[in-house]
Amino acid sequence: MQVRPRRQLRARVIMMASVIVSIAAGAPHASAQFGADAPRAIRSESVERIASEIEATPAQRAAFGHAMDAYVARWKALRDGTLTRTFAELADQESARMVAVRRAALEGAQSSASDRAEGERLQQLRVRASAVTIEAIEIQNALFAALMESLANDPSARESQRIALEQWTIRERRRTLFRCLPGRGVRGVPSMSSAMQVLEPPAEALADPAVRDEVARRILRHEKDSIPALERQLRMGLPTDPSSLTVAGPDGEPAMRVRGASVEGIAQLKLIAEIASLLPGEHRTSWSRRARRRAIATWFGWMEELVDPSRVSPAATGDAKVAVDARMASWESERDRAESAIADAASEEDLAARVKALADIDIAALQELQERSGDPQLEFETVRLRMLEQEMRERMSAAQSFEPDEDGGLPAAALRSIADRSARSVGMREEDEEEDGEQASIQKRMATLGILRRADLEEMRARLGIGESGTQVWDTLATDLMASLAAIRDAATEEQKAVFTGSGGPEAVLQFGKARMKFIEAVGVAENQWLDAVAIAFPNIAPTRIEAERGRRALRRIFEASALMLTQVRLFGNRWLDTDLDAAADQLPERARDALAPELVQWRARKTEDVRALCTLVDRMITGMTPPSGGVIDEQYMARMQATRERINKELASVSKAAEQAQAYAVESMAKLLGPGDAAHFRGAVRRQESPEVYREQDTLDEALDRVLADPTLDSEQKAAVAIAWEAARVGFEPIAAQLVEAWRDTEAAMGAMVSRGGSYGDEDTVSRMRRQRDAALRLDALQYDAAELRAHAVRAVRQAVGYERANSAGLR
Numbered sequence: 065m066q067v068r069p070r071r072q073l074r075a076r077v078i079m080m081a082s083v084i085v086s087i088a089a090g091a092p093h094a095s096a097q098f099g100a101d102a103p104r105a106i107r108s109e110s111v112e113r114i115a116s117e118i119e120a121t122p123a124q125r126a127a128f129g130h131a132m133d134a135y136v137a138r139w140k141a142l143r144d145g146t147l148t149r150t151f152a153e154l155a156d157q158e159s160a161r162m163v164a165v166r167r168a169a170l171e172g173a174q175s176s177a178s179d180r181a182e183g184e185r186l187q188q189l190r191v192r193a194s195a196v197t198i199e200a201i202e203i204q205n206a207l208f209a210a211l212m213e214s215l216a217n218d219p220s221a222r223e224s225q226r227i228a229l230e231q232w233t234i235r236e237r238r239r240t241l242f243r244c245l246p247g248r249g250v251r252g253v254p255s256m257s258s259a260m261q262v263l264e265p266p267a268e269a270l271a272d273p274a275v276r277d278e279v280a281r282r283i284l285r286h287e288k289d290s291i292p293a294l295e296r297q298l299r300m301g302l303p304t305d306p307s308s309l310t311v312a313g314p315d316g317e318p319a320m321r322v323r324g325a326s327v328e329g330i331a332q333l334k335l336i337a338e339i340a341s342l343l344p345g346e347h348r349t350s351w352s353r354r355a356r357r358r359a360i361a362t363w364f365g366w367m368e369e370l371v372d373p374s375r376v377s378p379a380a381t382g383d384a385k386v387a388v389d390a391r392m393a394s395w396e397s398e399r400d401r402a403e404s405a406i407a408d409a410a411s412e413e414d415l416a417a418r419v420k421a422l423a424d425i426d427i428a429a430l431q432e433l434q435e436r437s438g439d440p441q442l443e444f445e446t447v448r449l450r451m452l453e454q455e456m457r458e459r460m461s462a463a464q465s466f467e468p469d470e471d472g473g474l475p476a477a478a479l480r481s482i483a484d485r486s487a488r489s490v491g492m493r494e495e496d497e498e499e500d501g502e503q504a505s506i507q508k509r510m511a512t513l514g515i516l517r518r519a520d521l522e523e524m525r526a527r528l529g530i531g532e533s534g535t536q537v538w539d540t541l542a543t544d545l546m547a548s549l550a551a552i553r554d555a556a557t558e559e560q561k562a563v564f565t566g567s568g569g570p571e572a573v574l575q576f577g578k579a580r581m582k583f584i585e586a587v588g589v590a591e592n593q594w595l596d597a598v599a600i601a602f603p604n605i606a607p608t609r610i611e612a613e614r615g616r617r618a619l620r621r622i623f624e625a626s627a628l629m630l631t632q633v634r635l636f637g638n639r640w641l642d643t644d645l646d647a648a649a650d651q652l653p654e655r656a657r658d659a660l661a662p663e664l665v666q667w668r669a670r671k672t673e674d675v676r677a678l679c680t681l682v683d684r685m686i687t688g689m690t691p692p693s694g695g696v697i698d699e700q701y702m703a704r705m706q707a708t709r710e711r712i713n714k715e716l717a718s719v720s721k722a723a724e725q726a727q728a729y730a731v732e733s734m735a736k737l738l739g740p741g742d743a744a745h746f747r748g749a750v751r752r753q754e755s756p757e758v759y760r761e762q763d764t765l766d767e768a769l770d771r772v773l774a775d776p777t778l779d780s781e782q783k784a785a786v787a788i789a790w791e792a793a794r795v796g797f798e799p800i801a802a803q804l805v806e807a808w809r810d811t812e813a814a815m816g817a818m819v820s821r822g823g824s825y826g827d828e829d830t831v832s833r834m835r836r837q838r839d840a841a842l843r844l845d846a847l848q849y850d851a852a853e854l855r856a857h858a859v860r861a862v863r864q865a866v867g868y869e870r871a872n873s874a875g876l877r
Contacts, residue, residue: 101243102151103200105139105849106207108132108856114232118225122868127214129860135207136853142200148842150196154189155838159831161186197244198299204240208233234287241294269347279339286335293327326415329363333407356403367416368423369448371430373399376447380437387436395429481757485642486631513556513583514624515549524613528605537601545594549587556583577683584625591617615668616646622675629682636816637809639754640724648749656742660734667730674723678716685712758804762797765855771874772862785865793858800851807844814840
């Protein structure tokens with residue numbers, strides 16, 4: 065059966081969605097599938113940020129620190145006592161309920177007394193979740209009150225500081241309330257990042273300072289006034305609660321009865337109309353249209369499928385174009401009137417009817433446009449799915465910009481970590497630039513066939529012990545090699561170009577793999593011949609050193625040419641990939657390095673073959689899941705593709721596990737050849753390579769504290785206070801670090817299990833994998849929070865001992 069074009073598009077969207085859903089399931093929030101997200105903690109980093117913004121004095125910062133210490137203690141007690149457990153139970157119960165409903169639907173079973181009992185238990189759990197959420201919010205509000213009070217009690221505090229702090233607390237309170245609103249996924253409560261965004265007019269529309277100030281005042285008023293209503297929604301508990309909220313009309317009397325998120329949606333539409341009325345004419349219509357449509361899509365898009373006219377570009381010429389342009393203009397006008405009418409809905413039912421009317425306008429317009437233009441791409445479902453595909457790409461792109469405490473959360477952090485480790489594994493750095501001088505994105509750099517850099521050759525020269533007297537010969541050899549490798553890379557890149565331009569079809573995917581293998585072989589021949597030339601040019605270099613460099617390059621070569629493929633492998637954990645025992649050994653004294661040389665030879669050879677085997681499997685997966693040219697994408701093809709993916713993923717898991725075990729054995733074998741001190745240093749270097757995000761911030765703190773202690777102006781009492789704070793941070797971090805290493809492994813393994821296997825949302829296996837991912841992510845998030853707050857407490861203690869300016873000059877953040 066040939067799949068219609070719209071079904072082909074649907075297949076692409078489903079494939080993209082499966083990745084996004086599997087990633088999102090690992091968010092650190094203890095989210096129930098149809099309930100609310102658990103509240104997340106305020107971090108010292110956020111408080112420090114606002115303190116810097118208001119230019120807080122050292123005394124004010126100290127007061128903020130005391131308030132934060134009290135908050136952290138209360139938050140951790142609630143989190144470890146009831147919050148995490150309650151939301152985990154709620155998620156498990158909702159998952160079980162979902163599985164039961166799905167099974168009953170498949171079997172045609174009727175509701176039973178047992179089903180009703182489970183429904184009652186689910187409702188009880190939701191009430192408990194609401195209660196613990198309210199308790200968490202009260203703890204947070206107590207923190208905000210303490211911060212405000214610290215300024216109120218400070219005679220030196222400026223009014224501008226109080227205003228800025230109040231604005232920050234409003235934003236943070238709304239952030240928490242949006243995240244915790246019940247009904248996520250059922251009553252259309254939007255993600256926090258969408259809900260928090262009110263599209264501000266462009267700078268040129270706010271050129272008049274009076275207009276700019278008035279717009280800012282109205283946005284702040286809206287945000288402040290919305291908090292009580294949002295809190296009432298939260299206290300209602302369930303999205304099915306018949307209770308309602310009152311939205312006041314222009315005269316202050318009740319104007320309509322609505323439930324859930326509709327309150328904020330209506331209020332935001334009214335705010336947009338208010339702001340638009342303030343703007344100059346040339347900006348009023350264009351801005352309000354964009355803002356209104358985003359608000360409607362955010363708050364009410366779940367009711368009906370809607371289409372944004374600005375994203376539709378019919379293909380038409382001649383007389384047809386005149387008719388099409390006229391219909392587009394009338395569509396925009398009809399849309400403007402219907403969108404504005406939503407804010408005047410008289411009841412919840414009326415609101416739903418008005419959103420449906422908006423959808424009817426879109427359907428009718430697209431149908432007429434298709435008839436007038438003859439463009440088959442204007443079919444409603446095709447347009448909707450194309451928009452969805454575009455939105456998904458935008459979300460995936462935007463995920464990298466999320467802050468750790470934003471909605472990107474843990475999934476975005478995990479993906480950034482994978483991308484960072486992939487980039488570092490081939491020597492990439494953020495400061496690296498292309499030949500044209502423009503900094504390349506990680507994605508673009510990862511898609512480039514890598515070769516060694518001149519800096520790599522200089523490191524090799526140092527290891528070989530070639531001094532100044534050999535500079536001229538070395539430079540000549542190095543220049544020749546770089547030119548040879550660049551020519552090989554350019555030829556291979558040209559052969560692979562069709563994959564990245566999308567012009568080659570399925571055959572280009574097959575050609576990509578062939579070109580890559582050809583590239584690796586050609587680079588290997590060139591580098592080995594070059595090393596032979598180095599041995600001849602510098603006969604005093606021991607042959608074992610030349611062979612060690614040959615082995616290093618064989619291993620690095622496969623990494624440099626396989627960045628994208630190994631990124632795929634890293635999705636399943638596999639942090640052993642990022643362990644470079646040569647680099648760890650380089651940190652040891654020369655005698656210790658010499659003792660490890662034979663073991664390193666064996667390790668390089670084994671790891672080179674293991675990585676090569678993984679890349680071969682990924683290449684098989686890519687080619688096996690690529691449809692033949694002109695082939696039919698039908699249900700049978702999709703089933704074969706799924707079977708291919710699962711089969712090769714099992715092979716990947718098997719090869720990866722064996723490789724990881726072999727490398728762990730190599731690490732211990734090498735450590736046993738060293739003295740106790742060198743062995744500890746060697747193992748520590750390996751741990752930091754495997755888990756850089758665990759140790760990075762702690763190492764930064766250690767370096768800053770070392771600079772603080774090096775300050776000759778400190779007296780003995782200050783030095784003692786710094787040493788005590790440092791020791792407390794170090795001792796407290798050691799057990800957290802060990803747990804973080806395991807938590808990262810568990811989280812990435814769980815994420816890999818979600819990505820590697822198919823399944824329907826609601827079958828028991830998928831739910832089990834989602835639960836595993838959720839539990840791992842929650843544990844990781846809690847440990848990261850504890851480590852960050854441990855460091856923050858140490859920073860505050862040191863600042864209090866030596867003064868803010870002195871600590872700041874030492875880089876203590």
